[in-house]
Amino acid sequence: MKYSILKLSMIFLLSWLVAASEQAFSQGTKRQASLSDELINQIKQIEASINSTSISNIEAMLAPEVLLNIRGGESGLFSTNQTVVILRNYLITKKIIQFNFSKMEITKEPFFATGGGVYAFKGKREHFQIYIGFVLRDGRLFLSQFNIY
Secondary structure (H helix, E strand, C coil): CHHHHHHHHHHHHHHHHHHHHHHHHHHHHHHHHHHHHHHHHHHHHHHHHHHCCCCCCCHHHEEEEEEEEECCCCEEEEEHHHHHHHHHHHHHCCEEEEEEEEEEECCCCCEEEEEEEEEEECCEEEEEEEEEEEEEECCEEEEEEEEEC
């Protein structure tokens, strides 16, 4: 009798543990899918902003401090406001002909996207590449790195 109760207790405990771990895995998978969707949405918004040379959609995504590197220009760790001014000034001087992100990591950290394009400057077409990096803080994604080569 003791053996049967012990056996039933163990079976119940194992069943409960399996169910709890499946639920936790399911919630983690749903959160990861939601995070991936959010990243794709943000990357598309950034791509559209670059193509329209307007960064108004990007401002809300920026981390409090952004590592910013622009070929032949500014380089360093900047506040959100400084980043906005620097990016705005950079994009004003370029006529973006085409840009798209071609590679993304949206399933595991470090989250990033990179791609290339063409802009016109002083009557010449020039190729450029952009790398953006994201950080996850307090359950929210922030654009923390912006490199233009």
